[in-house]
Amino acid sequence: MTDAEEEVELRDLGPDRSLLVLDDDEPFRRRLARAMERRGFEPTAAESVAEGMAVVRRAPPAYAVIDLRLEDGNGLDVVEALREARPDSRIVVLTGYGAIATAVAAVKIGATDYLAKPADADDVEAALLSSGEVKPPPPENPMSADRVRWEHIQRVFELCDRNVSETARRLNMHRRTLQRILAKRSPR
DSSP states (O other): OOHHHHHHHHHHHOOOOOOEEOSSSSHHHHHHHHHHHHTTTTEEEEOHHHHHHHHHHHOOOOOEEEEEEEEEEEEHHHHHHHHHHHHTTTEEEESSSSOHHHHHHHHHTTTTEEEEOOHHHOOOOOOHHOOOOOOOOOOOOOOOOHHHHHHHHHHHHHHHHTTTHHHHHTTTTTTTHHHHHHHHHOOO
């Protein structure tokens, strides 16, 4: 990459290149922060809702990548706080559990975009910098339908406190069928 290309990238980010990367998956958070730094952002990494709120109170960033489910709460709380503190911020919500209801909730409270994990730095950058007028291209390696189904089942299972009978009832499936699915490895 030439110096001229780097200048164009930095100019596209605007004068404030601050970025909050909020995710409780430490290796993913570190990798994403490094990748975004190479793209001209100035990342601050946080792993909990409490840390994310502290960053927002101290210096609301121009950009944010926020995981939906964190160990100490919901990332949407941080989205809401950031939107109140800095209405012009560009926010992307990431989650391993893609669901239409949570996508709608995230966008309603101010998220710019919503991406399902695994999302790479290119996907995140495209979502952060998109104008909203042009749709971003589809992901190169989207999750398979089997993987999406498996993720949904795992999410409901966790929400039911790992109770197989309750999960089966809520998913309207036979308990033994659910047990067989849970015993298998995740599909690719």
